[in-house]
Amino acid sequence: MIRFIDLFCGVGGIRIGMESQGFKCVMSSDINTECQRTYEENFHELPLGDITKIDAKDVSDHDILCAGFPCQPFSISGKQKGFEDTRGTLFFEICRIIDEKRPKVVFLENVKHLIHHNHGETLAVILSKLEGLGYKVSWEVLNGSDFGVPQNRERIIIVGSRTGKFDFEKIKTIPRGRLIDFLDSDGDFEYLDSGEYTLLEATKQQPGSGLIFAGYRNKSIRKVGVRPGTEHLSRVHKQPNRIYSVYGIHPTLPSQETSGRYFILTEDNRVRKLTLNECWRIMGFPKEYKKISAVGEQYKQLGNSVCVPMISAVAEEINNQFFKEVNKQ
């Protein structure tokens, strides 16, 4: 039995992916009580709270440490030091547990921006700390849209192992889905009136990304500080005003968008909001997943979470490369 711990577990997106490969969760932690409530409802386990209050010696033995941790700047560089220079950051909490428990594999997930954070210093410190703790580390930016869900969601995945470098090339991708195949067939949809939006004469396929830009909502235009003649661009460029065709994919669902202003141009040429359920679906959550928090809270939870099929695909390769009998060292 391969055991993992689920740190910064949120609502358990990483857990679902890991469990899909038969791995068993032996401990979870999140400070947010609404996430804890949702997690308990689904996994029948109340996550422990603030990681900074958990003694590493009390953490259950495990083979894989998983953490989709919040991204914070590391103010002090000093890559050659122990891990004292990350003290005060949540990454330090992960190092503390790794140092005590020595799991065979470490799996970290974060926003793509981590690469550029603090001019690349944050990622450099993370990698060097893991190496200092005895891990061979590799990382890659993966996109949810390469794993069957119709969402452009790029995330950095860092895998460290005590036995060998993880090979991202072996991860099996899944053909890109289209929004239209992930929508509710009926329901109480929130349509916009035709006066509330402007459609482009021809939709614009954004090269490579799979996004098809179809129009924008006619919200008031910001005029202050905007160059004359370019006023309309401010509403086109503001993400919550943009409308995307259901024949393509959707941009990243961010955690800050707590009112779910995600608008799509449907098959019958009408514009409506994605429903909350559709948002969970394009994160790849299974239909039996129980959502119990208030609406705004759910938008935050799913925006903070992961595309589940992407995690499953990485977990499958972690299993193949580090735990299958033939690969055991």
Ligand SMILES: C[S@@+](CC[C@H](N)C(=O)[O-])C[C@H]1O[C@@H](n2cnc3c(N)ncnc32)[C@H](O)[C@@H]1O
């Ligand atoms: C990016 S989210 C991870 C979401 C998760 N991967 C999922 O699938 O839902 C980061 C999480 O870290 C939690 N967090 C922040 N500070 C924490 C702390 N001191 N102890 C435990 N959890 C913390 C937040 O509540 C949040 O749910």
